Amino acid sequence: MRTIKTSVLVVGAGPAGLTASALLARDGIDTITVTKYQGTANSPRAHITNQRSVEVFRDLGIEDRVRELATPHHLMGNNVWATSFAGQEFARLMTWGTGISRKADYEAASPCEMCNAPQHILEPVILEAAQEAGADIRFSTELVEISQDEEGVLATVRERTTGAEYAIRAQYVIGADGGRSTVAWQLGFTFDGEAGLGAAVNVWLEADLTKYTAHRPGALYWMCRPGNDYWVGSGTFICVKPWTEWVMLFMYDPADGDPDLSEEALLARAHTTIGDPDVDVKIKAVSRWEINHIVAEEYRKGRAFLVGDAAHRHPPANGLGSNTSVQDSYNLAWKLSAVVRGLAGPELLDSYHQERQPVGRQVVDRALKSVQDMLPISQALGFRPGQSAEEGWAGLEELLSDSDAGQKRRRELREAVELQNYQFNCHGVELGQRYTSGAVIDDGTPYPPFERDPELYYHPTTHPGASLPHAWLQHGTERVSTLDLAGGGKFSLLTGIGGEPWLEAAQKVAEDLGIDLEAHGIGQRCTYEDALGDWARVREIADRGCLLVRPDRHIAWRSHDLPADPEHELRRALEVILARG
Numbered sequence: 001m002r003t004i005k006t007s008v009l010v011v012g013a014g015p016a017g018l019t020a021s022a023l024l025a026r027d028g029i030d031t032i033t034v035t036k037y038q039g040t041a042n043s044p045r046a047h048i049t050n051q052r053s054v055e056v057f058r059d060l061g062i063e064d065r066v067r068e069l070a071t072p073h074h075l076m077g078n079n080v081w082a083t084s085f086a087g088q089e090f091a092r093l094m095t096w097g098t099g100i101s102r103k104a105d106y107e108a109a110s111p112c113e114m115c116n117a118p119q120h121i122l123e124p125v126i127l128e129a130a131q132e133a134g135a136d137i138r139f140s141t142e143l144v145e146i147s148q149d150e151e152g153v154l155a156t157v158r159e160r161t162t163g164a165e166y167a168i169r170a171q172y173v174i175g176a177d178g179g180r181s182t183v184a185w186q187l188g189f190t191f192d193g194e195a196g197l198g199a200a201v202n203v204w205l206e207a208d209l210t211k212y213t214a215h216r217p218g219a220l221y222w223m224c225r226p227g228n229d230y231w232v233g234s235g236t237f238i239c240v241k242p243w244t245e246w247v248m249l250f251m252y253d254p255a256d257g258d259p260d261l262s263e264e265a266l267l268a269r270a271h272t273t274i275g276d277p278d279v280d281v282k283i284k285a286v287s288r289w290e291i292n293h294i295v296a297e298e299y300r301k302g303r304a305f306l307v308g309d310a311a312h313r314h315p316p317a318n319g320l321g322s323n324t325s326v327q328d329s330y331n332l333a334w335k336l337s338a339v340v341r342g343l344a345g346p347e348l349l350d351s352y353h354q355e356r357q358p359v360g361r362q363v364v365d366r367a368l369k370s371v372q373d374m375l376p377i378s379q380a381l382g383f384r385p386g387q388s389a390e391e392g393w394a395g396l397e398e399l400l401s402d403s404d405a406g407q408k409r410r411r412e413l414r415e416a417v418e419l420q421n422y423q424f425n426c427h428g429v430e431l432g433q434r435y436t437s438g439a440v441i442d443d444g445t446p447y448p449p450f451e452r453d454p455e456l457y458y459h460p461t462t463h464p465g466a467s468l469p470h471a472w473l474q475h476g477t478e479r480v481s482t483l484d485l486a487g488g489g490k491f492s493l494l495t496g497i498g499g500e501p502w503l504e505a506a507q508k509v510a511e512d513l514g515i516d517l518e519a520h521g522i523g524q525r526c527t528y529e530d531a532l533g534d535w536a537r538v539r540e541i542a543d544r545g546c547l548l549v550r551p552d553r554h555i556a557w558r559s560h561d562l563p564a565d566p567e568h569e570l571r572r573a574l575e576v577i578l579a580r581g
């Protein structure tokens with residue numbers, strides 16, 4: 001069999017695989033990406049794109065392209081609970097930081113806005129970035145067999161159009177091959193958790209709902225209609241394209257048998273949920289998926305790494321599916337790139353598991369808890385398993401009645417909706433990943449204590465392991481973020497007034513170690529002005545101190561002040577982080 005060689009084999013071209021391909025191609029790493037399907041995602045699937053992911057796209061130079069195609073943040077906000085689009089609304093929550101009490105938190109945390117970018121829209125943009133950077137992406141090419149030894153991995157792939165097989169020998173493999181990962185299965189990765197906790201159907205459809213949504217624009221509309229389902233009513237509508245394209249999502253219990261997915265049944269369900277028989281509905285595609293609560297116990301096994309759904313599978317609550325996948329690859333790509341180029345020791349790769357597995361654990365637990373936390377809404381609406389539609393409607397009547405019972409239940413409903421902040425305004429979970437690993441040098445100081453709920457609120461800090469805080473800076477007439485001074489596949493060093501020795505040290509150490517390291521001064525008469533003083537407020541170091549930032553914009557090391565020999569200190573830090581023993 002024909003064998004071709006490459007440095008990195010990426011299996012899968014979903015959000016995780018495409019991000020890895022784009023980043024590795026940008027660094028000039030010889031990479032082959034194979035994906036069994038003939039193109040990118042053919043349906044909307046995941047859609048909520050959080051600030052950290054948009055920051056990755058900003059780093060890849062595609063933030064504007066994503067924003068052009070996605071539904072913008074200001075149209076994502078209203079989360080509506082009602083009997084139908086035309087029917088009675090019960091509750092509303094402003095989500096994703098669009099509400100008056102959360103707007104400033106989201107704006108202060110990042111130069112990037114969240115957006116609603118369904119997968120079939122997002123993936124082609126990442127693909128384009130990868131191909132522009134020269135990535136070799138092979139569609140209709142399925143991994144059929146994979147093994148590894150001390151020197152590398154050996155994969156057999158099949159071209160699905162011709163049936164021809166060939167072998168790929170690579171130094172490393174990234175398993176980005178989704179929830180049924182062949183890489184994970186054949187290389188013996190082990191998982192913790194449970195599969196099949198629930199089942200769902202996604203119906204992608206066209207229906208002009210402008211008159212029911214334009215005045216309360218949002219990403220999610222929860223239609224709670226008595227008697228339809230064993231769970232929260234007849235369907236959740238996810239906005240794909242305002243206000244004419246949707247995914248109607250509904251849950252079913254496999255124990256009750258297969259749901260009726262005939263066109264007639266789905267149209268009837270859509271019309272009931274919309275509550276207006278005159279709305280024209282056209283079904284585009286139907287797919288099923290399962291609720292899982294699973295995380296890989298190890299993210300690395302020898303020369304193989306799992307990213308994305310291959311490593312973690314969980315419900316869509318909190319919108320963390322493709323976001324976590326993109327961010328896994330952002331963490332792994334620079335490390336593989338450094339090791340393949342001989343700039344770091346292979347021990348650096350251990351930090352991928354050390355840093356991302358706890359994130360995966362947190363994400364699957366949070367997502368499942370958020371699903372469970374929706375039960376109080378059903379309960380406050382008076383929905384009970386097995387009740388008839390009449391009983392359900394009577395329960396809703398009571399909820400809206402001028403009675404003590406109605407008043408009590410309305411209070412319970414408000415509390416239940418309040419709890420949904422842990423799903424829809426969960427900024428700490430969205431942005432607050434902090435790493436402890438061999439690729440971070442702890443400075444012996446504790447993290448600053450959380451001032452607010454760590455799940456709901458993001459707490460920026462420059463403690464090593466945290467992500468670089470965002471602050472707007474002035475560069476001539478241009479406004480740039482501190483995040484723009486980092487990333488780009490390079491290490492960065494940030495210092496301030498009096499930190500010139502760091503700038504010289506950075507140049508010297510970068511030359512000696514052969515790495516990309518850019519150093520920037522921030523402060524009056526430095527290259528970047530901290531005009532608003534926001535950076536001074538968050539940086540937690542003296543003007544003459546420095547932060548060493550990794551290519552994934554996490555803080556690797558910091559020096560609170562200027563030491564006697566900054567070059568020595570910086571060199572030592574980089575040697576430790578890059579495992580250059």
Ligand code: FDA
Pocket residue numbers: 011012013014015016017034035036037045046047119141142143144176177178179180181182202287288289307308309310315316317319320321322325
């Ligand atoms: P992803 O599954 O996207 O990609 C896997 C890739 O691996 C594909 O390119 C595939 O071709 C390739 N592949 C698999 N096996 C291969 C093999 N043997 N050889 C070669 N290539 C192979 N999430 C969410 O947050 N909100 C939501 O509403 C939904 N809805 C939803 C609906 C449906 C129908 C699905 C299937 C999934 C969702 N999800 C979701 C989950 C979300 O889509 C998921 O978290 C991300 O796509 C994960 O991205 P990955 O890149 O890890 O895998």
